[in-house]
Amino acid sequence: MGIVIENISKHYGSFRAVDEVSLEIKTGSLVALLGPSGSGKSTLLRIIAGLEIPDAGEIWLVGENATYHSVQERNIGFVFQHYALFKHLTVRENIAFAMDLRKHPKHRIRQRVDELLELVQMQGFGDRYPSQLSGGQRQRVALARSLAVQPRILLLDEPFGALDAKVRKDLRVWLRNLHSEVHVTTVFVTHDQEEAMEVADEIVVMNQGRVEQVGKPAEIYDNPATPFVMSFIGPVNVLPADAGILPNKSAVSDHDKVFLRPHDILIKTHANENTMSAIVERIIHLGWEIRVELTLRSGEILNAYLSREEFYQLQLEKGQRVYIKPKQTKVFPAAYAIR
């Protein structure tokens, strides 16, 4: 049993930052808490860490009720967005810090620091000070430091949030590889859906202090449980049920909303069974894909994304009439509005 969160709530004044959240995080897994700013991800992470006390509910860590345990008793490693390395200590001293405090034997500390420098691919940097490292290198040292005393759980709060896009991408792959070597139960907070999809075994989607859905990246993308999840994980067109996009509209009410991913639209140059006509309004070349803005007969705008091959085969031009067919749609009742 890794982490069990039972009915956790946390208020700040009358504001519910975390609202009756229950969740199970399996031992050895890497789970992302994903949601927009203010959805309660960091508050939940801080409750797991023991930095905040919940108003209600319980936290179980590795089979033990840890709700009222101190931060130290929980034996958790943390890494936050803003590097918290000690500026006046070298990389080696930073990594050794917690072991020094616990008075581990010197030779054991040296050996462990060497192992960790290798694990985070920072051999040769041990004598540098944090100011002599790049942002990505500092975060790798912060990770090594958090792993030094072999925590049972690792909590990462937007650890790559302050880094530029390229470094961030490299570090995602690096974190995934690191996790498959050390297998420590890890909870990772991010508001970036691509980052969550790439790094995590499982994603917990949060919105307004609540859990909207828990699942593997592909499950969340292919079978979103709510309109919020569908809109937050990847691009989507939202159309009224009477926009003419559904082949058989009898099963839905006019007030329902149809959700359709831009990648799930087939475009043809000739009419066919079950196709509907549309006009190409705009073509945006992004290099790796081409985005086509279409107007339906109902006047609704629809975005379709094509691969370069599909686009060049179709030879689309602005103003052209085309015939479209959705490969997959999802209908959510109107009452289920996005919160």
Ligand SMILES: Nc1ncnc2c1ncn2[C@@H]1O[C@H](COP(=O)(O)OP(=O)(O)OP(=O)(O)O)[C@@H](O)[C@H]1O
């Ligand atoms: N100490 C506090 N006092 C008052 N309100 C707080 C406090 N900490 C968090 N909040 C509020 O609780 C809500 C959830 O905050 P939290 O930091 O958990 O969100 P988040 O999903 O991690 O957002 P972000 O991605 O922006 O960090 C926010 O509206 C925030 O303003």
